[in-house]
Amino acid sequence: MAISRSATKRHGLPTVVQLRLTPTLAQAEALAAAVLLCNQAATVVSRLAWQHRTFAVVELHRLAYYEVRGQVAGLGAQAAVRAIARVSGAYANRRATKKRAHIFRPHGAIPYDARLMSWNRDARTVSLWTPTGRVAVPYAGRPEDLKAVDVLPVGEADLICRRGVWLLQVSLTMPKPRTREPVGGFVGVDQGVANLAVTCDGAVLPGPALAGPIGGNGHVRALRERRHRQRRRLQKKGTSAARRVLRRLAGREHRIMTDLNHQISKYVVREAERTGRGIALEDLQGIRGRVRAHRLQRRTLHNWAFAQQTTFTRYKAARAGVAFILVDTAYTS
Missing domain, CATH: 2.40.280 (Small Protein B; Chain: A;)
Known part of the structure; x- marks a missing residue:
């Protein structure tokens, strides 16, 4: 960030x-005026960047700084600088997949x-x-x-x-703690769709090892399926009341899964710290492109939050000084 x-x-x-x-x-x-103004400025810079195919922050600054300050009244000098850097960052990883200029939401962060x-x-x-x-x-x-x-x-x-x-x-x-040598080996974690995480010690997560309302992986799957059916039913209905309920429910499943991934990563790091071991997770980058799934299974596969779980485990391990590695997925399950 x-x-x-x-x-x-x-x-x-x-x-x-x-x-x-x-x-x-x-x-x-x-503050609302600042949000609208900065997002408007970012959209102006984005269109210039796309038109001239200029995405590096220094070249984009030379191209867009005076232009955006002239077009967006009230935009301060440093606010313009941040808008340019924000646009450059937005294109950094997704430039190849873009079909048109990136538009920033008026009320975005x-x-x-x-x-x-x-x-x-x-x-x-x-x-x-x-x-x-x-x-x-x-x-x-x-x-x-x-x-x-x-x-x-x-x-x-x-x-x-x-x-x-x-x-x-x-x-x-x-402060960055010193990473301890994993004298007891590594805690291996197998990530999957049926079971979100299974450690080499036999702990199935979520499960009895985690306190809270989520009883297990079957509970997670049932919850997500119920949310999917509820969203589909309300979207099909299309009334103002249905849209109101959809707005209220927006992000609820994401928040539940984020909390669950925090719990899983905390448990794994705590166990590794307690036993003097490191943590080994599968390197699942690009798996969605490698795996061919039936169309009925694609929603489940693309909702799989393994990347978030890996990110949470990595930074929690770094904070605790626990060694963390990614290993080849072959023959790890």
Whole structure:
């Protein structure tokens, strides 16, 4: 998000905390104007980048900086710089698959860096740039997140308005612990569709090893199938009430699966740390392109959140100083 790879390697591990902002009505209007303006600027830059096939950030800055400031009234200098960097990043990994210029949603999250925001940790306020001037907005969060913001180096932040609630997702740099030698070998984890994760010790996750409402993998599959049928039924109905229910349900399944992957990765890292072992996961990159599935199975395959589970396990292992490796999938199950 906000910290460069080189900075991460030198100084520590990136982490992200989420703070809740409580702006006044006038401040909320100013933040909303900033969101609209920055996304408009990013779309203008994106169209220029696509038209001239210029995606590298330095060349794109030379091409688009004065153009976007001339087209988008009220856009500050640093806000224009961030919009250009944001466009370059948007094209970095998906340029080959793009058929047209990338359009940024008017109410999408926008990035803030050190020149666009400043912190008053004693007063628990953050000063944010808006087109009408800076606003000092109070923030709140979990005690551990507030403590992290107080003591750790702060990087960039994303400003988000989600269902009328203003959030600031802040990247921080944590001290990087020394990775311990896996004297007891490795905890192997087999990831699958029928069972989300099975460790070499025989623990099936989710299952009795994880506390919570999710009883097991059968429960997960039934839950996702029920959500799919519910969405399909409401979409077919198409009434205003059905669309209202769809908006209320939006993202619920994603949140459930994200929480579940957090629980699985925490369990695996905790076991590896307790037994002095490292963690070995299958390298499943590109598996969707390699596997030929029946059309009735494609939805299940493409909803498989193995990449998220791998990412969570990797960064939690790095925080705990546990060795982490990816191994060839052949003959691992």
